[in-house]
Amino acid sequence: MTPGVSHSETLVARRVPARRSLARSRSLQGIGYATPTAVIVGVFFLLPLALVFWMSVNRWPLLGSPELNFPDNYTKIPDNQLFVDSVWFTLKYTAIVTVVLSAVAFALALLVQERRPGVGFLRTAYFLPGAVGFAAAALLFYGLYSNEIGPLDGILQGIGLIDEPIAWTGTPNAALFSTIALVIWRFAGFQMLILLTGLQSIPLELYEAARVDGATSWQAFRRITVPLMRPTLALLLVLSITGSLLAFDQFFILTQGQPDNSTITMVMVIYREAFFRFNLGSAAALSVVVLVVLVALNVLQLRILRRDRTESEPS
Amino acid sequence: MTTSTASRAARGAGFNVTGAALAILFLFPLVWSGWSSVKGQPGSAQPSGFGFGNYRYLASYGEGVVTYMVNSAAVTAMTVAGTLLVSALGGYGFARFSFPGKNLLFLATLAILMVPYATILIPLYVLLDRLGLQNSLVGLSLVFIMFQLPFALFMMRNSFEAVPRELEEAALVDGCSTFAAWRRVLLRAVRPGLVTVALFAFLASWNDFFAPLILISDASKFTMPVAVYSMQQRSFGAIDYGALEAGVVVMALPCLLAFLLLQRHYVRGFMTGALRG
Numbered sequence: 001m002t003p004g005v006s007h008s009e010t011l012v013a014r015r016v017p018a019r020r021s022l023a024r025s026r027s028l029q030g031i032g033y034a035t036p037t038a039v040i041v042g043v044f045f046l047l048p049l050a051l052v053f054w055m056s057v058n059r060w061p062l063l064g065s066p067e068l069n070f071p072d073n074y075t076k077i078p079d080n081q082l083f084v085d086s087v088w089f090t091l092k093y094t095a096i097v098t099v100v101l102s103a104v105a106f107a108l109a110l111l112v113q114e115r116r117p118g119v120g121f122l123r124t125a126y127f128l129p130g131a132v133g134f135a136a137a138a139l140l141f142y143g144l145y146s147n148e149i150g151p152l153d154g155i156l157q158g159i160g161l162i163d164e165p166i167a168w169t170g171t172p173n174a175a176l177f178s179t180i181a182l183v184i185w186r187f188a189g190f191q192m193l194i195l196l197t198g199l200q201s202i203p204l205e206l207y208e209a210a211r212v213d214g215a216t217s218w219q220a221f222r223r224i225t226v227p228l229m230r231p232t233l234a235l236l237l238v239l240s241i242t243g244s245l246l247a248f249d250q251f252f253i254l255t256q257g258q259p260d261n262s263t264i265t266m267v268m269v270i271y272r273e274a275f276f277r278f279n280l281g282s283a284a285a286l287s288v289v290v291l292v293v294l295v296a297l298n299v300l301q302l303r304i305l306r307r308d309r310t311e312s313e314p315s
Numbered sequence: 316m317t318t319s320t321a322s323r324a325a326r327g328a329g330f331n332v333t334g335a336a337l338a339i340l341f342l343f344p345l346v347w348s349g350w351s352s353v354k355g356q357p358g359s360a361q362p363s364g365f366g367f368g369n370y371r372y373l374a375s376y377g378e379g380v381v382t383y384m385v386n387s388a389a390v391t392a393m394t395v396a397g398t399l400l401v402s403a404l405g406g407y408g409f410a411r412f413s414f415p416g417k418n419l420l421f422l423a424t425l426a427i428l429m430v431p432y433a434t435i436l437i438p439l440y441v442l443l444d445r446l447g448l449q450n451s452l453v454g455l456s457l458v459f460i461m462f463q464l465p466f467a468l469f470m471m472r473n474s475f476e477a478v479p480r481e482l483e484e485a486a487l488v489d490g491c492s493t494f495a496a497w498r499r500v501l502l503r504a505v506r507p508g509l510v511t512v513a514l515f516a517f518l519a520s521w522n523d524f525f526a527p528l529i530l531i532s533d534a535s536k537f538t539m540p541v542a543v544y545s546m547q548q549r550s551f552g553a554i555d556y557g558a559l560e561a562g563v564v565v566m567a568l569p570c571l572l573a574f575l576l577l578q579r580h581y582v583r584g585f586m587t588g589a590l591r592g
Binding site for chain 2: 031034046055112125185189280298
């Protein structure tokens with residue numbers, strides 16, 4: 001046996017545990033860097049998530065000690081007329097706002113997609129309301145719609161469109177559509193930005209090839225823009241539906257559920273149950289129901305989205 | 316030839332007119348709220364003419380607008396600092412290290428996006444009470460940090476992944492620990508990502524209404540949105556709209572300025588989020 005061989009053998013033998021301990025040290029360091037994330041997610045997300053299920057099977061008053069009452073909080077839900085009504089109202093609101101908002105946002109995105117003088121200003125102008133907080137925007141519109149200080153009646157009377165002041169949030173339908181106008185004002189620019197990122201990822205050569213082939217701009221829109229924008233549109237749909245089903249600020253502040261409790265959303269009922277009727281247990285049960293519906297909906301939408309992708313990719 | 320030039324000119328004019336009309340429509344409410352906050356209104360703190368009467372009224376409303384501004388600023392500062400710290404450490408860990416439970420933790424963080432706000436805030440109301448954080452701006456900030464994490468962690472992981480490995484390895488060969496490399500070299504390289512994360516955290520925590528509405532019940536701890544909302548609620552019958560709009564202006568102005576200054580960083584946040592989504 002030559003000394004050289006044994007030397008290299010010991011080196012190899014020594015290097016393996018060295019590498020293993022390096023990997024272990026890397027892994028420990030990784031855990032160290034991720035620990036703050038794990039603590040925040042664990043304590044302020046996973047723990048309350050578990051707690052909401054536990055609360056939902058208890059009689060849990062705002063003050064006083066909870067006691068197990070499964071399944072009362074759940075079986076009482078169908079009797080909660082306010083909640084049942086709010087489900088229908090929220091669905092109706094979601095359907096209308098999703099369609100109108102995405103149509104407006106798509107129109108805005110098409111208007112400002114080409115680079116020309118002034119486009120930067122327009123993009124900023126359309127987006128600017130999105131920088132204002134949603135609650136602040138609702139308070140702003142609360143003044144805007146008031147007959148006392150609001151400018152709308154004066155303007156519309158001035159150009160002769162109306163004769164008498166309008167009660168902008170006075171009837172159920174007026175309240176709904178006035179709120180939808182607020183939501184579009186606040187979020188259209190936001191959706192426009194998302195659509196613009198999608199539009200800009202479509203290669204310009206496609207449009208040039210279509211023009212060479214004699215396609216009109218409408219045909220190019222139908223055959224190139226719309227199909228290639230489907231993933232982006234699907235993302236918008238997911239965001240808009242999820243956001244609208246959880247609507248709170250806009251109705252809580254602007255219409256306050258009025259007139260005649262006609263504009264009460266699901267989350268408003270949950271809030272009311274917890275902090276006006278002091279029944280955290282049944283509020284938790286309602287939240288669990290909303291959670292389950294939302295997760296199911298998201299899974300469904302993602303699945304449809306994925307199927308879309310696999311179908312459109314080979315072609 | 317002439318017809319095509321003419322039609323192009325017509326289309327250009329159409330674009331300008333439509334674009335400008337829409338811009339006026341979108342900017343009008345903002346301009347109006349500023350104007351009506353200084354315009355005189357009989358029965359308000361600014362009964363006639365133009366002036367800052369509504370703002371003076373706001374300054375003395377409740378605990379005084381300064382208290383609410385300080386509360387909002389404190390919550391925002393803690394949220395921005397906390398989100399930056401947690402996501403800059405976590406993003407580095409997720410981009411460069413492998414450790415047990417890594418994917419599970421990442422999925423758990425993204426799951427925050429799936430869970431309704433109300434579903435998590437009802438139990439948080441109970442939980443913060445048990446943790447001694449009821450009615451606390453620190454507790455509120457911790458909740459905001461949690462809500463920011465999915466976006467922030469995703470953003471920072473991508474930012475660290477985009478940094479060339481050689482940069483980090485050079486520092487490590489020079490004898491730096493990974494922490495020293497993170498602090499001295501990498502943080503500088505991911506600065507654009509940090510600005511985007513900070514901007515999103517700022518806008519979200521400054522503006523949020525639902526979380527402080529539920530978690531803060533002591534009026535001296537109200538943040539701006541809840542304070543202005545309580546002003547709208549308190550005045551039965553005679554709502555002081557001028558003061559309300561003054562409150563809106565005070566809330567909106569910092570956000571508008573921050574957005575106009577950091578617009579590019581905001582849009583980049585969208586690109587990473589939207590294109591990957």
